[in-house]
Amino acid sequence: MRLIFAGTPDFSAASLEALLVSDHQVLAVLTQPDRPAGRGQKVQESPVKQCARAAQLPLLQPNSLKDPDLVASLAKWPAEVWVVVAYGKILPPALLTLAPFGAVNVHASLLPRWRGAAPIQRALLAGDRETGISLMQMEEGLDTGPILLQHSCPIESRETGRSLHDRLAKLGANTLIEGLDQLEYLQRHAQPQPTFGVTYADKLRKEEAEIRWESSATEIDRKIRTFVTGPVARTWSGAGMLHLWEAEIEEKPLSSVNDQPGTLCHLDHRGIKVVCGEGLLRVTRLQRAGGKILSVQEFLRGNTMEVGQKWGKA
Numbered sequence: 216m217r218l219i220f221a222g223t224p225d226f227s228a229a230s231l232e233a234l235l236v237s238d239h240q241v242l243a244v245l246t247q248p249d250r251p252a253g254r255g256q257k258v259q260e261s262p263v264k265q266c267a268r269a270a271q272l273p274l275l276q277p278n279s280l281k282d283p284d285l286v287a288s289l290a291k292w293p294a295e296v297w298v299v300v301a302y303g304k305i306l307p308p309a310l311l312t313l314a315p316f317g318a319v320n321v322h323a324s325l326l327p328r329w330r331g332a333a334p335i336q337r338a339l340l341a342g343d344r345e346t347g348i349s350l351m352q353m354e355e356g357l358d359t360g361p362i363l364l365q366h367s368c369p370i371e372s373r374e375t376g377r378s379l380h381d382r383l384a385k386l387g388a389n390t391l392i393e394g395l396d397q398l399e400y401l402q403r404h405a406q407p408q409p410t411f412g413v414t415y416a417d418k419l420r421k422e423e424a425e426i427r428w429e430s431s432a433t434e435i436d437r438k439i440r441t442f443v444t445g446p447v448a449r450t451w452s453g454a455g456m457l458h459l460w461e462a463e464i465e466e467k468p469l470s471s472v473n474d475q476p477g478t479l480c481h482l483d484h485r486g487i488k489v490v491c492g493e494g495l496l497r498v499t500r501l502q503r504a505g506g507k508i509l510s511v512q513e514f515l516r517g518n519t520m521e522v523g524q525k526w527g528k529a
Contacts, residue, residue, distance in 0.1 A: 216296055217239075218234070218314075219245065219289065219292060220297075220299075221297065221306070222302050223247045224261065224262055224263070226323065226384045227246075227302070228262035230384075232388070234392070237395075238396075242292045244272050245275045246264045247261055247304070280307055286309045296316035297353075299319070300320070300387065316398055320358075320360070321350055321387045322351055322358055323335050323346070323348060326365075330415050330416065331358065331416040334416040335380050336376055336444075337414075337416035337417070339440065345368065346383070348365065350362070350365070361407050361408065364394045364401055366386055375443050376444040423442075424446040424448050426438065426449065426459065426527070428489065428491055428492065430491065430493075431493035432494030435462070435496055447502075450527055456504040458503075459498055459500075460501060461500035462499060463486070463496070463497045464494060464496060465488060465495035465497050474490045477490065479525070480522060482521075484511065485511070486499045487520060489526060498511060
């Protein structure tokens with residue numbers, strides 16, 4: 216099929232790369248405008264832009280999709296369908312109906328669970344055991360359109376935000392190609408989303424990354440694994456901030472621990488054990504703000520930590 220592709224991050228680039236080696240034809244690509252990113256806040260091109268440029272595809276980076284002139288120019292492309300994958304902008308009705316087969320979206324959840332901006336991270340934070348990919352026919356509502364195709368994906372016990380993202384990006388690309396290969400049939404048999412089981416995956420907020428040691432070790436461990444793709448989980452040690460990159464739940468907590476949540480109760484080369492609201496957590500990789508990511512063994516060589524010390528805001 217001839218298509219126009221709209222996407223921005225790594226997750227989208229995986230689908231664009233799959234399209235480029237498929238029997239489908241990408242006529243043009245839309246992606247978000249270049250923006251500052253990273254520690255140096257240098258202006259960076261999106262992964263989708265880099266992929267499109269490498270393939271020498273026509274590329275558009277509009278600041279707004281509501282410009283009538285933009286809609287008129289896009290209408291000139293003989294696209295049969297639009298493909299949208301984590302573009303980051305809501306398509307107005309004029310674009311949703313521009314192609315004969317409308318617009319389809321690759322969404323990283325089993326809709327109607329986790330509609331919205333951060334489905335991968337919200338599934339991890341909630342402790343879901345399963346997620347997946349939904350290929351959806353787009354309509355004006357937020358991820359409310361009928362389902363064309365779904366494939367599930369188990370969430371492993373030590374899954375991180377990065378590992379789950381990468382697995383779903385690959386599954387999303389495969390699901391997209393499968394769906395486009397039989398799009399006419401799938402549209403005739405599209406299934407409306409059920410009205411029950413709807414949840415929303417709000418965009419992650421920086422303040423959510425702060426560890427509350429009153430939570431259980433299970434919840435804190437889940438948060439650390441989820442936030443490795445940013446914003447990284449964090450806590451306070453005295454006046455300084457620590458970023459926590461890896462941790463493990465202590466399977467055999469010390470029965471004598473009666474300290475307040477956030478108290479360090481044991482330190483060795485295997486980890487820093489911290490008292491939680493329920494259970495113990497052993498932190499194994501961490502980072503001073505602005506410093507390098509270190510194993511706990513490396514970290515303790517240059518940083519003084521003591522049993523009885525408390526992490527978290529005073």
